[in-house]
Amino acid sequence: MNYREARQQVVDKNKGARDKRTTLTEAVAMIRDGDEIAVGGLLYTRTPMGIIWEIIRQRKKDLTFYKTLLSFEGDWLFVSGAMRKAVTSWFSGGVTWGVSKWSLLGLSLRFRAGAMGIPCIPTKSMLGSDLETSAGLKRFQCPYSGEELLLVPAVNPDVAIIHAHAADMYGNAQIFGPPCMDGEIARAANKVILTTEQLVDNEHIRDNPNTTTIPFFCVDAVIELPFGCYPHECYGVYEPAYAHLGDYGEGLLKAEDKTAFVRDYLENYFYKPADFEDYLSLFGVKSLLETTRKGRIWRL
Amino acid sequence: MNYREARQQVVDKNKGARDKRTTLTEAVAMIRDGDEIAVGGLLYTRTPMGIIWEIIRQRKKDLTFYKTLLSFEGDWLFVSGAMRKAVTSWFSGGVTWGVSKWSLLGLSLRFRAGAMGIPCIPTKSMLGSDLETSAGLKRFQCPYSGEELLLVPAVNPDVAIIHAHAADMYGNAQIFGPPCMDGEIARAANKVILTTEQLVDNEHIRDNPNTTTIPFFCVDAVIELPFGCYPHECYGVYEPAYAHLGDYGEGLLKAEDKTAFVRDYLENYFYKPADFEDYLSLFGVKSLLETTRKGRIWRL
Amino acid sequence: MTDYNPAELTVVIGSRSLQDGQIVFVGAGLPLLAAVHAQHLHAPTLSILFEVGGVAPQVRIGSLPRSTNEARSVRRSVATPATIDMMLFLQRGLVDVGFLGGAQVDKHGNLNSSVIGTLEKPSVRLPGSGGANDIASSANKVFIISYHERRRFVEKVDFLTSPGFLDGGRSRENEGLLGGGVEKVITNLGILEFDKETREMKLVAVHPGVSVKEVQEKTGFELLIADDLQVTTPPSAEELTLLRALDPERRFLKAGEF
């Protein structure tokens, strides 16, 4: 996305405090084939899984996904055909993928530059490594200090997808625990689709403004979606469904045809369920309760 | 402060979770004549007035102060002889000073670059203005987008002085309401002196980690100092002593010899009091109670 | 109802210039009054940003902040970002309108809030930019509110603190600036905009009872005059009643120069 064009899209859109509540289906319909998507959370923390699930179900194509660290959802996006390219610092799925070209700081800085409205930002990371060359980074000498630095280009994705602990209908989103890069990708992106564990009243947001990570004017769609990261975790609410992920990982490891294994999983968990509650029913009440009980890590 | 030297000072210092409680006197003794000081808060919000008060009392000399927007405390620092130079975007005191050479974003970016450990950072502000030339800024063309930008140089002050709502004895500091630039200046500076409305237990910090703006390893001295911003405000705790500031401002406006007027004020409010509680006694119980009552703005 | 003073008229026009849903970066005083007025009258979801770190605060009627940089400006905000993040909303294109004023404004809409005279030999030292340069540089559009007098409306500002259209023509774009520049200058005498080509100030409306001659006399450069020069609709009773309720002590709505 061209720097000026990314700005113009934000300038032109209605950023007002409207009621932005909608359905997963309608929200994901905003994503066009070929779009660049930034994904909130990190590895298996606060992955906006419900939105990813719906993207795959809507048979989106040729998307580029930006995520700091990718987990199994990378396989799901690749094998489903939704993802043409992953831009990440780390990806440990089971299926064939490219090589991660960024360091975690490097990619994070791309989001921050996008959020700041500048086209690039300097760093001392990646200097002299093969990441520098494989990512095609430019060097630059600071005119004040004479220091040699790398410049990383900003990212302004078409859409950021994010799961927050609480949000109001205008899109003011609050995150408990690590915000990961969600504040930055929300501001870097031209549109934001937000799921939340719980919708709260605007007065609740105003009672606790310090924890608002994303202000409403960045957000375009809000969907209340409890367990919206499942089988990943939502900090302090539920931990990952380790048993499920363990079984999945072991199955993938053993499978001769890994792509077929993933296709099978997609069929059962993504395409067959009638809706997201149907999907959660596959994990079952006991899993939801156990991960919730263990997820209250803050006090345990 | 040279970029590499600023880093080395942070590398070399003991950043461990020690008990850092001390007195205002001992903490301010860390400041050497000629140091560069970054000041927390903004205009008359959360000014670390107790530390400034002690700096003036200790007759420090030739200091450079960085603050996003300066209020009356600028006059006090100038006239007392503590401040040789103010680096700011705005200063509306009554005594002679230089011209503010920065925009608010420009100066804020200098703090952020310092906090990020990079020697400069690009911006689209100040382009084409006389701030660009009077601050001697360098231009730069982004090699990815071709965009023309300004580069602002990082600041790594010797010492940051900050007032927080709550802090533990290790220096973990929590701020309620706008953090202003305090998170950035704490990381940009080589040392941090912190006053706080109230010392809290480390367990309290761990119960509410989302509001920790400054982690302990940036901090070198912690002093519990209730009403430590007086007569300025501490967000949500007490509002400015408007009556006092109004009288002061009017007196200054009317005074023929403004420097003498400020000297007089310094004598009465800074040099004469035996200690900070003596200083607060000059404002009196009624002022403390009234500003506290009105300061609970969040709920009023 | 004609008993309104210049400050009141200016604020009402400022209020009318705002639209529902906009994100507006304001300073204290008249711009804040205009924004709060608009919220209560015709733009209920207009949202205010203040540089100290308040997003969409609910400013308390009768207890307006004296400065944008104090607790009262942050009251019941939906978010309290760091100052830098407030200012970066501008750079990212998220701020629809910024309100500005200045000690001097020139024919291309450039503002001076730094120094009268020269840097070397200042006759008056002013506070400086604060966030003004950043708003002028990067807000999607800018409204200037100013008292109209010859010493303020100058051919060329002594010090260019905040960019309007710089030297006119395409010079603003050529410098690489992002925001759209000054759309409107609202004064106690009329409303001014800028010629699309030369970016010179053009009088597009005069207030009731104000002549073009008076405006020109109180302007230190040659004004363009719009072919279809309008006369401003005076404030309605509803507009004035609301406005006065917002500032009952008339701290900002003083009768004289503002």
Added chain:
Amino acid sequence: MTDYNPAELTVVIGSRSLQDGQIVFVGAGLPLLAAVHAQHLHAPTLSILFEVGGVAPQVRIGSLPRSTNEARSVRRSVATPATIDMMLFLQRGLVDVGFLGGAQVDKHGNLNSSVIGTLEKPSVRLPGSGGANDIASSANKVFIISYHERRRFVEKVDFLTSPGFLDGGRSRENEGLLGGGVEKVITNLGILEFDKETREMKLVAVHPGVSVKEVQEKTGFELLIADDLQVTTPPSAEELTLLRALDPERRFLKAGEF
């Protein structure tokens, strides 16, 4: 007490290498065990940082996180910054020690966690840098923990994910990198450091029962050998007892290759 396995020995040496008061950036598995072990035994105010966003978490014994990027890694942190701010602590010089591992380490301490073979014709695709490059670039010093075998200890890494001393000599400094580079490589066979001039790997200690010959045979390049080669003090009963309590299920302290 000699019934310890290579993973246990390595972790104990890692623990001993840490000092009280240090700020340590760790990954999951053995480095985390080393840091928690040190906290409980001799470095009570050592503080852990994890890239997901936890400052000085209190990791729960018996419920160690499987990855550094999950809720268990953040438990009762004093602060929960954004990922970028965690990584920027490194760039600012605030992180005393970083722990790293990799699929390959070469004689100058460079690490590969990206790809075996070439980018164009990879034989094994690895997860990538994550935060490893940033730690290697900017931590004040780096400890590498690695299982010692010929295919891991190579002359030159296939892909340089994380910088050690690059081509040796002053090449690291010449590239403008900030951190001090690799101070120590801890393996199941011994401890290695780097020659001050050439920055080539040098064996400084062997573990009890390990010969220099064995270390050299399991290393894919010519090792320098310290004149005053040491023999590691084996883990004490106290060290081992604590360690095993930290990982009762032996999820990380497996007997074989780690």
